[in-house]
Amino acid sequence: MSGHQPPPVVELRGVGLTYPGPPPVEALRPCELTVRRGDFVTVTGPSGAGKSTFLNLVGLLDTQTCGTYLLDGLDTGALGDVDRTALRGRRIGFVFQSFHLLNYRTAVENVALALVYRKMKRVRRVASAREALARVGLEHRMDALPSTLSGGERQRVAIARALVGEPSLLLCDEPTGNLDTATASSILSLLDELNGAGLTLVVITHDAAVARRGGRTLEIRDGRMTEQAVTC
Structure with a gap:
């Protein structure tokens, strides 16, 4: 049996974030994490525990105050703001609980804007x-306005928008939070399909059923990240 592993997409080496005080707040304690290509990682924890901080750090929206973050082998801490923004745009796709679609633009226009x-x-x-809309099963709704789409369809448009740039990593923040049970299940099945095709996923969720969909689950409590009872 070969010991070959896919290359890392995300590597956190002692990465943490402390907000200055007084008093200082340790939003994410220094942690170690490797997410390899094709992984499906879910992240759980109570509100205010540090999940959003983790998402913002991995998504290059915030900068760590300690440690090293490598994205596709690139040391993100060595980059200036312009290069960090460009790297985020090329390598990371975001899907949020709220769809953030422009109501006066069609589905295809909303997705194309990600490439502008x-x-x-x-x-x-x-x-x-x-092509991205076809990938999420919306070939028949490409020219529809968001106001004429169901909640599930709007989330599929948002996922297509995140995928259109062919990112290394898809970051999802409560992607089923605004959806009913049946629609949420269809979105999770879509994420399973995308992961099965090789896409690397990190999904933030408070829903235990969603968390179980991942191949790995992290828990963040009081800024401390654990995986299978191993504290980072």
């Missing part, structure tokens, strides 16, 4: 958006 800052002709942006 890339050096790509409009016709190619639209073609890529159509």
Whole structure:
């Protein structure tokens, strides 16, 4: 049996974040984590425990106050703001509880907007958006406005928008939080399919049933991250 493992997408080496005081607040205590290509990791914990801090750090929205964060082998701490923003745009897709769609833009236009800052002709942006929508099962709703879409369809548009740039990592923050049980199940099945096709997923959730969908589950309490009872 081969010992070969997929390459890491995310590596946290003693990464933590402390907000300055007084008094200082240790929002995420120094932790170690490796997320490899194709992993499906879920992150749980009570409100205020540090899940959002973790998401913001991994998503390059915040910068750690200690440790080293490697994304696809790149030391993110060595980058300036412009390069960090560019890296985030190329390598990370985001899906949130609220869909954040522009109501006056069609589904395909909403997805294509994610590529507007890339050096790509409009016709190619639209073609890529159509491919992404087809990937999430919305071939028949590409020209629909968000107001005419169901909640599940709107979340699928949001997922397509996150996928259109072909990211290394998809970060999802409570992706089923605004959906009924049946619709949530269909979105989770979609995430399973995407992961089965090789996409690396990190899903933040308070829902135990959603957490069980992952191949690995992290828990964050009081800023401390644990995995299978091993404290980071």
